[in-house]
Amino acid sequence: MTSFWDNLPQPFFILAPMEAVTDVVFRHVVKKAAAPDVFFTEFSNATGWVYAGDRAIAGRLVKTDDEHPLVVQIWGGEPGDMEQFAAHCAKLGFDGIDINMGCPAKSAIKSGGAALIRQPDVAVAAITAAKTAGLPVSVKTRLGYTYVDEWREWLGTLLAQDLANLTIHLRTKKEMSKVPAHYELIDNIIKLRDEIAPQTLLTINGDIRNRVHGEELFAAHPGLNGIMIGRGVFSDPFCFRASRVVPQKKFGQLYVGPEFFSDGTRETNRKSAPTEETKIPVVDHKQELIKLLNYHLDLFDRYQPTLDRPFETLKRFFKIYIRDFDGAKELREQLMNTKNTDEVRQLINSN
Known part of the structure; x- marks a missing residue:
């Protein structure tokens, strides 16, 4: 299946799904500041929707026509519920479906999220069920549940499912966000992807500050396709900009972000953009x-x-x-x- 994923620039940048954060309001704020290439919703529970309808997802699927491409992130462990909910999301006009297989929250691992790392058969069934909706299906996960060396078997299982995109938060469920992301594994993960599913796009997530940092990682790891930024947007709402200099205290360095044409519109075709960075000073x-x-x-x-x-x-x-x-x-x-x-x-x- 060809989809919007096949037409994205390289590297493409994604605003990470964040519970109680990336709703229709905040997505538009980020878009105003500097739009990523792909937006994700907050994650919504399939079983909750099947049994309680829209009240169970509390506005998480509210969207507007100017948010494309917009991927709905869903979670759950019951394939029948995933199939029904995926079909509902397709009718609402989302551009893709992403399955959350990495959330470490206690509420999520009761029936999905990172718990699926320990239930590969259920994970595979959930992917198969979501695909029946006819939208491209992707997965966001972690390296493993408890140990880092779980990554090869777990990611290999997911890559065998012919996903449109696989996003890997480069930590385990147990590590939460308490340790640095395991960038040292990126090249090995790319090699595994190339062996099993070269058609699947590979996106990394974890500790990525802004577009410039993401582009550095992309250049350092040939074969990588996408960069997902989550908490970085809290330190810099303009983090998706390509060539802007603003003082940033948290990381102790300057960060950069987008080029604009003289009429104020945003430069979006980065494939043809100049390679030499243009830094725009911040006036106020x-x-x-x-x-x-x-x-x-x-x-x-x-x-x-x-x-x-x-x-x-x-x-x-x-x-x-x-x-x-x-x-x-x-x-x-x-x-x-x-x-x-x-x-x-x-x-x-x-x-």
């Missing part, structure tokens, strides 16, 4: 972050009747925007005491 990083936060607030208000998410859930995002400028800590503390978006706007626009 604070104001750029505040502007993006205002956009986030507007979207939150717009989608609140549909998503029905409490205002308190918005507060986890403040640290993305209120950072790296004088007085940021104090302002962030004040924002944590606000009770609605109007109070947030009043505070940030008066500072």
